[in-house]
Amino acid sequence: MLEVKDLWVTYKSRHGKPVTAVRGVHITIPDNTFIGLVGESGCGKSTLGFAIARLLDGRRNQVAGSVVLNDVDLLKLDERELRALRWKKVSVVLQGGMNAFNPVHKIKQQFMDAMRAHGNFTVTEMKEKIALLLQHVQLDSEVMEMYPHELSGGMKQRAAIALSLVLDPELVILDEPTTALDVVVQHAIVDMLKDLQRRLKFSVLFISHDLGLVLEVAQRVMVMYAGEIVEERSTATLLKKSLHPYTQALLDCYVDPQAEDVRLAGIPGSPPDLSLPLRGCAFAPRCAKAFAACRDEKPETTFGGGGFVQCHLYTKQGVTTDES
Amino acid sequence: MSPEVIQTVGSQAARLELREVTKIYQKRRRNTVALNRVSFAVEPGKIVALVGESGSGKTTIARIVTGIERPTSGEVSLGNWQVETLPTRRLREYRRFVQMVFQDPFSSLNPHNTVLQTLMRPLINHRHFSLSRAREQAFAIMDTVRLTPVEQFANKKPHQLSGGQRQRLVIGRAIAPAPQLMVADEPVSMLDVSIRADVLYLIDELRQRTGMSVLYITHDLLSARAVSDEVVVLYRGHVVERGAAQEVIRHAEHPYTRVLINAIPNPRRDMYPVLSRDPELVHITEAGSTLPSSQYPSEAGALKNVTGTSGVKTDVAVGCPFIQRCPYATSQCAEQTPVLQGATTHQVACWHTGEI
Numbered sequence: 001m002l003e004v005k006d007l008w009v010t011y012k013s014r015h016g017k018p019v020t021a022v023r024g025v026h027i028t029i030p031d032n033t034f035i036g037l038v039g040e041s042g043c044g045k046s047t048l049g050f051a052i053a054r055l056l057d058g059r060r061n062q063v064a065g066s067v068v069l070n071d072v073d074l075l076k077l078d079e080r081e082l083r084a085l086r087w088k089k090v091s092v093v094l095q096g097g098m099n100a101f102n103p104v105h106k107i108k109q110q111f112m113d114a115m116r117a118h119g120n121f122t123v124t125e126m127k128e129k130i131a132l133l134l135q136h137v138q139l140d141s142e143v144m145e146m147y148p149h150e151l152s153g154g155m156k157q158r159a160a161i162a163l164s165l166v167l168d169p170e171l172v173i174l175d176e177p178t179t180a181l182d183v184v185v186q187h188a189i190v191d192m193l194k195d196l197q198r199r200l201k202f203s204v205l206f207i208s209h210d211l212g213l214v215l216e217v218a219q220r221v222m223v224m225y226a227g228e229i230v231e232e233r234s235t236a237t238l239l240k241k242s243l244h245p246y247t248q249a250l251l252d253c254y255v256d257p258q259a260e261d262v263r264l265a266g267i268p269g270s271p272p273d274l275s276l277p278l279r280g281c282a283f284a285p286r287c288a289k290a291f292a293a294c295r296d297e298k299p300e301t302t303f304g305g306g307g308f309v310q311c312h313l314y315t316k317q318g319v320t321t322d323e324s
Numbered sequence: 325m326s327p328e329v330i331q332t333v334g335s336q337a338a339r340l341e342l343r344e345v346t347k348i349y350q351k352r353r354r355n356t357v358a359l360n361r362v363s364f365a366v367e368p369g370k371i372v373a374l375v376g377e378s379g380s381g382k383t384t385i386a387r388i389v390t391g392i393e394r395p396t397s398g399e400v401s402l403g404n405w406q407v408e409t410l411p412t413r414r415l416r417e418y419r420r421f422v423q424m425v426f427q428d429p430f431s432s433l434n435p436h437n438t439v440l441q442t443l444m445r446p447l448i449n450h451r452h453f454s455l456s457r458a459r460e461q462a463f464a465i466m467d468t469v470r471l472t473p474v475e476q477f478a479n480k481k482p483h484q485l486s487g488g489q490r491q492r493l494v495i496g497r498a499i500a501p502a503p504q505l506m507v508a509d510e511p512v513s514m515l516d517v518s519i520r521a522d523v524l525y526l527i528d529e530l531r532q533r534t535g536m537s538v539l540y541i542t543h544d545l546l547s548a549r550a551v552s553d554e555v556v557v558l559y560r561g562h563v564v565e566r567g568a569a570q571e572v573i574r575h576a577e578h579p580y581t582r583v584l585i586n587a588i589p590n591p592r593r594d595m596y597p598v599l600s601r602d603p604e605l606v607h608i609t610e611a612g613s614t615l616p617s618s619q620y621p622s623e624a625g626a627l628k629n630v631t632g633t634s635g636v637k638t639d640v641a642v643g644c645p646f647i648q649r650c651p652y653a654t655s656q657c658a659e660q661t662p663v664l665q666g667a668t669t670h671q672v673a674c675w676h677t678g679e680i
Binding site: 040041182183184185186187209210211212213216235239249253254255256257258260262263264265266267268270 | 584
């Protein structure tokens with residue numbers, strides 16, 4: 001289980017003002033759970049993923065709070081201790097991950113590099129493991145003998161996902177893993193990923209700008225806005241009844257293409273500048289339901305309905321769990 | 325927007341027509357047929373969506389329509405312009421009437437130019453406006469594409485704009501020369517879902533005001549349904565289904581169109597039953613690995629040397645282009661290439677239309 005407590009990330013810049021991209025995030029990722037993290041570009045979702053995986057340089061960025069994985073605070077580890085945890089406990093797949101393969105080495109060598117660095121395996125063991133992983137991501141085991149340029153973009157991204165599983169991590173963080181791919185391929189990969197997670201029972205933090213896609217694969221969804229998680233609950237509950245006006249607005253962007261009338265919706269306005277201090281609810285200027293308190297007071301987190309929401313609409317009367 | 329502005333932004337309506345357009349890229353070992361006898365038209369003032377995944381030939385069509393490339397055979401016309409035989413020296417003149425909007429608003433704007441400069445340049449180059457008139461018109465365009473308040477935006481550079489604002493600027497630049505046709509190649513796929521509608525409806529609004537036609541290239545059938553009058557579905561350079569947007573998307577017949585509809589992320593809708601073999605498993609099969617591929621005659625989908633209508637020998641595929649991914653394929657699909665059939669409002673190229 002991973003627990004993030006009061007996490008703050010500030011990017012410092014020599015030229016501009018510092019940007020606080022993650023603002024006091026509390027989240028829990030239980031074992032064996034596929035959790036989606038959704039938000040518009042610039043909301044801090046990738047920063048949150050990077051901070052959890054300790055990919056941000058501590059000398060340039062200010063990271064405060066704690067990220068506890070099985071009683072170990074990842075933010076307090078030194079480089080050597082962290083190295084031991086990477087791949088084995090937490091691994092990461094990035095949007096351009098498929099392009100991170102070394103073009104002059106066969107796929108199998110790149111898997112073996114990671115395995116040699118973190119354990120003692122014989123070549124036969126390694127090959128068996130690689131064949132199994134490739135099978136998991138629905139690639140032919142012959143792919144291990146290929147060079148990256150022989151694979152299509154989607155195949156490379158599948159291989160990158162297989163590589164992230166090479167040492168059976170407990171948590172895999174995927175940052176927009178299918179965004180650069182074609183729609184049909186994206187759909188095939190996400191289906192594969194969902195199936196794989198259910199079978200192998202690791203945890204997934206799936207970061208995406210596409211709520212529709214996330215709702216198809218994730219068991220739980222976190223919605224992020226302006227550096228904060230504004231709503232978190234199970235996919236099924238969210239689909240039935242989302243509470244935060246931002247989540248509702250995002251959901252309204254998805255329309256059935258086969259409906260009688262199709263009118264696309266959007267969200268007017270744009271997210272706030274994260275280099276400035278925020279007053280009240282960050283979504284208030286774009287929110288159709290905003291009232292006086294939204295502009296001045298920061299909303300408290302309200303628990304209920306199997307999750308939480310951060311919105312003034314619910315701070316007084318609470319969350320009704322009635323889902324009718 | 326004042327009537328005077330509409331008039332100066334306005335363009336003449338023109339019909340775009342592609343007739344039997346084939347494009348073959350020659351390689352050392354084998355030719356690639358990027359487009360195979362593609363025919364369709366964009367009526368004046370209409371939006372036609374060209375839909376397909378990467379490699380389907382969408383962008384090749386855009387390149388041919390804009391005169392960047394010439395077709396191997398077939399004809400392309402826009403109003404009175406015969407595009408495929410247009411001499412190179414007249415291309416510049418032609419391009420005033422065909423303007424493009426690209427996918428990436430970050431790389432299709434000059435980072436050194438302000439909004440005002442970006443909008444003034446096509447007015448001066450293509451319409452020979454004086455500086456003061458171009459300036460006035462550029463402000464009117466900013467107002468039209470909602471880069472307002474205009475005084476605030478005029479001197480901003482691309483890096484100071486958000487993704488949606490940048491794309492609106494690109495659209496403003498495209499309408500500046502008063503084109504007859506706008507070719508929008510995935511104009512919203514890099515934008516957040518929350519601002520896509522805004523940009524798409526802006527294009528829709530502009531074609532209504534100016535009467536220009538729009539060729540909207542996308543992989544997203546939902547947005548195609550929302551703004552286009554007609555949809556043309558491409559698979560590997562073949563038109564597999566076309567017709568009125570509502571007809572094609574609500575009553576999709578071709579298995580490939582149904583694959584595309586299933587791929588739209590949306591958990592709140594019904595899916596078609598299993599439709600297709602995994603595209604990447606097919607990819608491996610094609611690369612010659614161990615997966616079984618011999619359930620169809622070996623020549624299925626392979627290139628054959630046949631004599632085309634122009635009398636020139638060209639390589640064209642025999643059989644249905646979708647055969648390797650299609651779960652319904654029969655021997656007929658391997659032997660005969662399906663042709664578009666049906667009423668003009670909805671045509672399908674599949675031997676099993678109505679059966680699946």
